[in-house]
Amino acid sequence: MLEQILIQTINGIVVGLILALVASGLTLIFGIMDVVNFAHGELFMLGAYVGVITLAGTGSFWLALVVATVVVAALGAAIYVTTLRPLLGRDPLNTILATFGVSLVLQNYALWQFGPVARKIQEPVTGQFPLFYLDYPWYRLVIALLSAAIIGALWLFLKFSTYGVWIRATTQDRVMAQAMGIPVPRVLTIVFAIGAGMAAASGVLFGPLVGVNHAMGLDWVLKAFIVVVVGGMGNLGGSIAAAIFISLMEAYASLWVSPAQAIIVSFVVLILTLLIRPTGLFVPTPK
């Protein structure tokens, strides 16, 4: 029993870090530009597909990861400029509607282009190491470390680069940032592209663990939304903590019930959060 719990802890943290990667893009986009991106799961899914194609063409997983990130980031920038920029300054609810339309388009495009059969991404690291009574794949640990590294890089980027400073300034006060000469429209486009690229990267990383299909984004966008609300909308650190917390809960729950039912645990966490601290579990109570 103890061994099972330890294994599930490791599983939970691995999935949690990927979820954190998806959710940090979502929360970044929300926190900075008040856009609720319903198409985030589709960007995750498209990233996985671009990964599949690049992998088939070049045979290199790492190249596939980079190409998927760049391609989907460019797509994200295009989506932002065409559908979301015209909605700037309107009620954030409009962005839910517009991105819902985007997700409808992208999902059906993927279904048309790639068909309903799930594709597989071959993991780049195939070794296993003994963990109690089973052989645990090294690749899972690689994903966890890579996700943590990407999130760390994002943090460094926000903290130290010129664009990072601009992004944080825009979060605090968009009008003032504009007045100080920061190219706000470009900053917003870049933020959306970064969020999209992170979703794509997590799609490629997660691809080997499950099949890649056109509906895989749906589960993830829901989970990412739960994480973002539990962690506090627009709060990067809170989202990461919430992602790991919720994934651990689900991993433990799946000791007793099927994984399909274990999702309910994260729903319950969300409801309790909303009842006790509607602004998020991991943020100080607002005054």
Place this chain on the structure above:
Amino acid sequence: MTRRHTLVFWTGFCVVVALLVVAPFALPEFWRRFLTEILIWGLLAMSSDILIGYTGMVSFGHSAFFGLGMYGAAAALLTSRPPSLWLAFFYGLLAAAAVAAFVAYFSTRLRDIYFAITTLIFSQIFYVIIFTWTDVTGGENGLNFSRPALAIPGLFSLPFTTLTLYWFVLAVLTVSYLVLRRITHSPFGMVLQSMRENEARTRAIGYPVERYKIVAVMLSGLFAGLAGVLYAIQNRFAAPDFVFFLVSGEVVIYNVMGGIGTLVGPIVGAATFLLLREGLSRLFPYLASVAAEQGIALPGLAEFPHLIPLGIIFIVIVIFMPQGLLGFARRWLNR
């Protein structure tokens, strides 16, 4: 509202209803069923307009109310012998109302996007429960049952044909519309609209805002459940797909397409969306066959997903016609 306005409204109302009553005589079987579906989806869209248009709360969880109405009707039709229409309504509305009360209690503590996300998550909870509780709900396969007869015990019993079912649905929709119209024009409806305009001020005047919101969600959920019961009777099955949040998303699309805060708008939106979908799904295979006759091979054109142009049309409406088709038409007529 002036007297002339009232007269114009009721004349228009009677003309539209009369046209809808005679419409099936001019339509073949397939389109009769299609029109019935439009009316049912229109009822669902209209029910969510109470929240989206009048109270200013965008619900992404209407699939839960709709689906529970469906499964409630299924429970009644599977357990009663012979299947009773009125029991189906009773169970369906009861299930929808119970779910609506539960969802309303929690979700009305939140506003704006948080409300939208919460209702979405709640509908997913019911989806997962229905999807995994195979013994009772049939899981992925759903439930099949037979259609009840239109009957009043001891008086008469009439099996539904496509035509009578259409009229029955039309009657339910018309009555629902009149009831909802009355409600939105009542003092209660005015409070809802004042919450949309300025919640803090409504609270300051002394209205218990939370209680009004709960009642609004329940009212909306009840009519969504009614649509679910009608859908179950029309199609003789209940499936978990209808509880999935994409259905809620489509309902919001109907509202935005047609124009929120008008009650009729969502019905127009549903009709537009469904007709466009039907038309586009036939357009691409047709274009492919025309191209093939000309000797041009366009692989994949016949299977081109019609939801792509539909999604783009929706995005364009969100960006350029925030008032929806009805609002756009009204402004265009007044020009």
